[in-house]
Amino acid sequence: xIQMTQSPSSLSASVGDRVTITCQASQDISxxxxxxxxxxxxxxxxxxxxxxxxxxxxxxxxxxSGSGTDFTFTISSLQPEDIATYYCQQYDNLPRTFGQGxxxxxx
Amino acid sequence: xxxLQESGPGLVKPSETLSLTCTVSGGSISSYYxxxxxxxxxxxxxxxxxxxxxxxxxxxxxLKSRVTMSVDTSKNQFSLKLSSVTAAxxxxxxxxxxxxxxxxxxxxxxxxxxxxxxxxxx
Numbered sequence: 001x002i003q004m005t006q007s008p009s010s011l012s013a014s015v016g017d018r019v020t021i022t023c024q025a026s027q028d029i030s031x032x033x034x035x036x037x038x039x040x041x042x043x044x045x046x047x048x049x050x051x052x053x054x055x056x057x058x059x060x061x062x063x064x065s066g067s068g069t070d071f072t073f074t075i076s077s078l079q080p081e082d083i084a085t086y087y088c089q090q091y092d093n094l095p096r097t098f099g100q101g102x103x104x105x106x107x
Numbered sequence: 108x109x110x111l112q113e114s115g116p117g118l119v120k121p122s123e124t125l126s127l128t129c130t131v132s133g134g135s136i137s138s139y140y141x142x143x144x145x146x147x148x149x150x151x152x153x154x155x156x157x158x159x160x161x162x163x164x165x166x167x168x169x170l171k172s173r174v175t176m177s178v179d180t181s182k183n184q185f186s187l188k189l190s191s192v193t194a195a196x197x198x199x200x201x202x203x204x205x206x207x208x209x210x211x212x213x214x215x216x217x218x219x220x221x222x223x224x225x226x227x228x229x
Contacts, residue, residue: 001168032214034214034215042221043201043203043219043220043221043222044152044201044216044219045217045219046215046216046217049208049214049215050208050214055217087151087152089152089215089216091211091213091214091215094165095154095156095165095166095167095168095169096142096154097154098151098152098153098154099151100151101151101152
């Protein structure tokens with residue numbers, strides 16, 4: 001299995017801050033990486049696909065980058081509605097695997 | 108737009124079989140991969156496996172010996188059975204559709220069902 005390691009596991013930031021989350025794969029997965037947002041009690045929602053492509057309807061303050069084993073997810077200006085847990089997910093191979101999640105809170 | 112809804116018992120006894128069904132509405136179940144994903148309380152997401160509408164399946168090796176998935180295209184439904192459950196199988200179970208992209212039939216999951224909590228307890 002491809003292991004996905006996210007960091008940090010949680011963070012606290014102020015409204016308007018730039019927030020960065022990293023995801024590292026245990027092997028080269030090219031750009032076969034997605035990012036999801038999960039709010040409490042809700043199903044995950046796709047934000048970024050193929051490492052850097054913004055899903056339709058997702059605000060442009062969200063972005064992703066990276067390839068190979070190292071990936072970054074950024075919120076350029078944190079908003080109150082961005083409070084959630086964020087997960088990366090690889091699709092280079094089966095089984096599909098997710099990072100352990102990063103919980104984002106408002107300071 | 109396509110919507111998914113999980114259904115099944117919310118309480119299962121240890122050693123018994125967990126059975127869930129996902130009903131697809133607003134679109135056809137045909138020609139897609141359909142997955143089950145679970146999430147223990149306060150923890151991350153675990154992909155259980157997927158089924159194509161032809162009936163072809165792939166399971167997570169960590170659960171493969173206990174998982175069976177099936178599809179009923181006439182009812183626009185697919186199902187999950189997980190046998191010999193223990194407390195470690197207590198989780199919210201989601202069904203989700205794989206969205207095709209390029210050469211991949213299910214690189215990501217969208218949409219998802221709302222999830223259903225299954226508790227394993229006597």
